[in-house]
Amino acid sequence: MMAEPTATTDIWVSGTEAPEVSEWMVAGTDEGAQEMERDETVERSVEQRGSRVVDDWVVDDTVDDDERMIVNMGPQHPSTHGVLRLNIELEGEIVRRVKPIIGYLHTGMEKTAETLTFLQGGTNVTRMDYLAPLHNELCYSLATEKLLGVEIPPRAQAIRILMTELNRVSSHLVATATNGMDIGALSMMMYGFRERELILAFFEKTTGLRMNHNYIRPGGVAADLPDGWEEDVAEILERIPLAMRDYEDLLKENPIWLGRTRGVGIITVDECLAYGVTGPTLRAAGVPWDLRKSQPYSGIEAYEFDVVTGSRGDVYDRYRVRIGEMHQSLRIIEQVVDTMPRGDYKTADRKVSPPPRQRIDESMEALIHHFKIYTEGFKVPAGETYVAIEAPRGELGCYLVSDGSGAPLRMHTRAPSFSNLQALPIMMADSLVADTVACIASLDPVMGDVDR
Amino acid sequence: MSGDSSPGPPAAADEVLASLSEAVPSAEAGHSVGDHVIRVPAEDLARLAGAARDHGFEMCSDITVVDYLGKRRVRFEVVVNLLSVRHNRRLRILVPVPEGDPEVPSLVPVYPGANFLEREAYDMFGIRFAGHPDLTRILMPDDWMGHPLRRDFEVGAVPVQFKASPRVT
Amino acid sequence: MAQLTSPPQILTTTLGKAMRWSQQQSMWPATFGLACCAIEMMATGTAHNDLARFGMEVFRASPRQADLMVVAGRVSQKMAPVLRQVYDQMADPKWVISMGACASTGGMFNNYALVQGVDQIVPVDVYVPGCPPGPQSLMHGILTLQDKVVSGELAR
Numbered sequence: 094m095m096a097e098p099t100a101t102t103d104i105w106v107s108g109t110e111a112p113e114v115s116e117w118m119v120a121g122t123d124e125g126a127q128e129m130e131r132d133e134t135v136e137r138s139v140e141q142r143g144s145r146v147v148d149d150w151v152v153d154d155t156v157d158d159d160e161r162m163i164v165n166m167g168p169q170h171p172s173t174h175g176v177l178r179l180n181i182e183l184e185g186e187i188v189r190r191v192k193p194i195i196g197y198l199h200t201g202m203e204k205t206a207e208t209l210t211f212l213q214g215g216t217n218v219t220r221m222d223y224l225a226p227l228h229n230e231l232c233y234s235l236a237t238e239k240l241l242g243v244e245i246p247p248r249a250q251a252i253r254i255l256m257t258e259l260n261r262v263s264s265h266l267v268a269t270a271t272n273g274m275d276i277g278a279l280s281m282m283m284y285g286f287r288e289r290e291l292i293l294a295f296f297e298k299t300t301g302l303r304m305n306h307n308y309i310r311p312g313g314v315a316a317d318l319p320d321g322w323e324e325d326v327a328e329i330l331e332r333i334p335l336a337m338r339d340y341e342d343l344l345k346e347n348p349i350w351l352g353r354t355r356g357v358g359i360i361t362v363d364e365c366l367a368y369g370v371t372g373p374t375l376r377a378a379g380v381p382w383d384l385r386k387s388q389p390y391s392g393i394e395a396y397e398f399d400v401v402t403g404s405r406g407d408v409y410d411r412y413r414v415r416i417g418e419m420h421q422s423l424r425i426i427e428q429v430v431d432t433m434p435r436g437d438y439k440t441a442d443r444k445v446s447p448p449p450r451q452r453i454d455e456s457m458e459a460l461i462h463h464f465k466i467y468t469e470g471f472k473v474p475a476g477e478t479y480v481a482i483e484a485p486r487g488e489l490g491c492y493l494v495s496d497g498s499g500a501p502l503r504m505h506t507r508a509p510s511f512s513n514l515q516a517l518p519i520m521m522a523d524s525l526v527a528d529t530v531a532c533i534a535s536l537d538p539v540m541g542d543v544d545r
Numbered sequence: 546m547s548g549d550s551s552p553g554p555p556a557a558a559d560e561v562l563a564s565l566s567e568a569v570p571s572a573e574a575g576h577s578v579g580d581h582v583i584r585v586p587a588e589d590l591a592r593l594a595g596a597a598r599d600h601g602f603e604m605c606s607d608i609t610v611v612d613y614l615g616k617r618r619v620r621f622e623v624v625v626n627l628l629s630v631r632h633n634r635r636l637r638i639l640v641p642v643p644e645g646d647p648e649v650p651s652l653v654p655v656y657p658g659a660n661f662l663e664r665e666a667y668d669m670f671g672i673r674f675a676g677h678p679d680l681t682r683i684l685m686p687d688d689w690m691g692h693p694l695r696r697d698f699e700v701g702a703v704p705v706q707f708k709a710s711p712r713v714t
Numbered sequence: 715m716a717q718l719t720s721p722p723q724i725l726t727t728t729l730g731k732a733m734r735w736s737q738q739q740s741m742w743p744a745t746f747g748l749a750c751c752a753i754e755m756m757a758t759g760t761a762h763n764d765l766a767r768f769g770m771e772v773f774r775a776s777p778r779q780a781d782l783m784v785v786a787g788r789v790s791q792k793m794a795p796v797l798r799q800v801y802d803q804m805a806d807p808k809w810v811i812s813m814g815a816c817a818s819t820g821g822m823f824n825n826y827a828l829v830q831g832v833d834q835i836v837p838v839d840v841y842v843p844g845c846p847p848g849p850q851s852l853m854h855g856i857l858t859l860q861d862k863v864v865s866g867e868l869a870r
Contacts, residue, residue: 168793168796169745169746169777169796169800170775171745171773171775175747175748175749175752176748176793195683195684196682196683196684196685196686196790196792197790197792197793197796198748198749198787198788198790198793199684199685199790199792199827200749200788200790200823200825200827200828201693201701201823201825201826201827201828202823203669203694204693204694204698204700204825204826204827205700205822205823205825208700216822217822220749220750220822223749223750223753224753239578239579240578267753282760283760283761284761286756286757286760286761286762287760287761287762289757290757290762290763293757302845303754303846303848304750304753304754304846305750305845305846366603366604366630367603367604367656367657367658368657368658369604369605369606369656369658369662370658371604371606380630382630387633388633476577476578477577477578477611477624478577478578478579478580479580479607479626479635479637481606481635488606488628490606490607490626492607492609492624492626494611496616502611502613502616503609503611503612505607505609505624507606507607507609507626511661511662511665512606512658512661512662514661515658515660515661540749541749541750544684544790545684684792685791685792685827686791686792689791693826693827698826699826700824700825700826701825701826701827702824702825703820703824703830705819705824
């Protein structure tokens with residue numbers, strides 16, 4: 094199933110021909126005077142490849158103590174993407190040791206989940222990874238439905254795929270935008286958020302909110318797509334590829350961008366697997382591992398798309414993988430629009446979803462039924478399950494335990510950012526201090542997801 | 546609590562389960578709502594994880610704990626989710642842990658990625674992972690008392706004040 | 715440039731008015747993004763909503779250069795001391811906007827981990843409701859604060 098990652102290929106999309114090997118572009122001008130000793134750093138990064146030891150640094154006695162210092166970065170820092178705190182031990186300009194300190198956004202959501210019914214749980218999980226709220230809802234709903242054993246109608250499944258893939262695009266837009274801003278490409282910030290508004294407007298029209306939607310619920314989705322959704326999505330499909338050309342013009346071959354991202358923050362396949370790193374970071378290292386392909390959910394196997402992979406596992410490859418994934422997501426959305434089935438947007442199983450509105454006017458029982466579902470919630474059979482989906486940051490899992498009552502006994506989220514963040518010391522060890530923000534931004538951690 | 550009536554996963558994966566059970570005789574393989582699970586006593590967890598790693602489960606995707614206070618005789622259950630990228634397969638290890646001595650061996654020597662996950666489990670449930678290099682609180686402040694996700698730890702909700710403040714009598 | 719032949723161009727005002735006007739016109743927010751609301755705060759500052767129209771897009775990374783703290787998101791018990799420290803580092807006069815339900819009251823997370831309302835730690839001048847508040851709400855919040863400052867209600 095899995096192709097062996099090759100070290101020679103550049104970014105490629107599975108199913109296409111592998112491109113020619115391109116030389117590493119060395120940043121700098123022809124004058125030579127402005128080169129900032131890149132070569133040494135590149136050598137260091139190469140040395141770092143393959144090492145699985147985080148703290149392999151032996152204190153060098155020849156280095157003066159004045160050269161060594163511990164710098165605290167965060168938790169209030171503009172480029173730590175929220176409230177991440179890093180303790181960085183520096184030797185001159187070189188980062189020797191890094192310790193991420195997290196928990197500054199711990200919200201106790203797993204505790205709150207135990208006090209909410211299964212139907213209310215969506216409001217809670219959607220606030221975890223706030224850049225990909227619909228993925229959280231989908232994962233939680235799938236876990237609940239697995240315990241319930243209900244069938245989801247095809248239209249609801251198609252709507253779920255449509256919404257989550259749009260969400261993936263908007264999330265990657267923010268990731269690329271903030272990555273650009275952290276390294277100094279401020280225009281990228283403006284571009285990314287400009288296009289994101291387009292998707293958010295559609296979300297607001299469909300779900301009622303720009304973020305934290307609670308739209309995907311156990312049993313289906315909360316409401317059908319609004320009238321004229323085809324035109325809205327068509328506009329998104331038309332304008333975002335055009336805008337992405339701007340990003341490519343701005344960054345793809347920009348020597349400053351290449352200099353700041355090529356060979357920076359390298360992580361190898363072995364390290365990724367050992368530390369539980371998934372998502373674009375793993376794919377940029379060269380493993381075509383995408384849960385949408387390998388363990389498909391919500392009928393995503395019906396749509397054609399490719400898994401985008403990189404080869405070097407550096408910041409630049411992660412950026413390229415995200416850009417490629419946006420194209421693939423738009424491809425999926427295009428197919429969903431073309432093949433959107435008709436029918437119900439939530440399951441007809443009366444155990445889970447309330448009776449239709451007009452039945453409530455006619456029947457007392459239907460009214461009581463409706464009331465009970467929204468006050469007491471539905472009972473979920475006892476059992477425990479783990480469901481994982483491919484969120485924009487990697488494998489998002491939901492471990493759900495029910496004791497047969499209306500509220501979960503335990504709801505645990507396997508947060509992709511949490512595991513990915515563990516790999517930060519490996520990426521940053523023996524790199525330049527200026528590359529710190531590039532590494533953090535390329536991991537794209539969402540602290541709400543890390544701390545929950 | 547496993548749904549034994551549900552259909553099991555494909556047979557090819559069962560061979561791996563059988564092989565693992567052979568390597569660690571105390572392990573008991575089964576199914577839960579269509580997933581593979583293996584129950585193992587705490588003392589054999591590290592050995593089973595090592596064997597699983599040799600069988601191609603190269604990633605430890607998740608470690609968490611469930612508190613079955615008042616529901617089961619053994620209060621805690623440590624849940625380890627393993628993933629094999631090579632074989633596209635998942636495996637869940639369930640380890641019952643008694644309340645009196647909540648200690649299991651650490652998986653960090655086998656899976657370095659278990660580091661943060663075990664620290665979270667320690668922080669939230671007070672399960673000690675023997676042999677962990679840095680078993681400290683990760684999410685809560687260092688001086689926090691108690692383990693918040695235990696069932697007997699209060700949610701900590703404060704009453705919501707909708708109108709005038711309650712009269713002090 | 716005034717022409718010598720034109721009548722003298724003189725504007726009389728009180729010192730207080732001039733001070734309040736200048737305070738109102740140069741509100742520099744400190745970036746204190748915590749959670750979901752921070753994303754909306756960023757969206758407010760960028761191209762589509764363009765906070766620059768109101769002269770307060772200069773988000774400062776250092777609290778020493780800022781006079782408005784937008785607490786955007788849920789404040790955990792672990793973060794509370796940090797938040798207070800950042801507030802103390804800001805130079806007077808300073809104002810605080812509590813953005814969103816979580817910062818204002820704890821929102822839907824009434825539990826052990828969160829400070830139930832940031833007004834327990836720092837004095838809040840304007841509360842912006844919503845979960846998260848849209849960019850328009852945040853802009854309205856900042857404009858309300860400006861009105862309060864210029865009217866003298868919150869002059870410092």
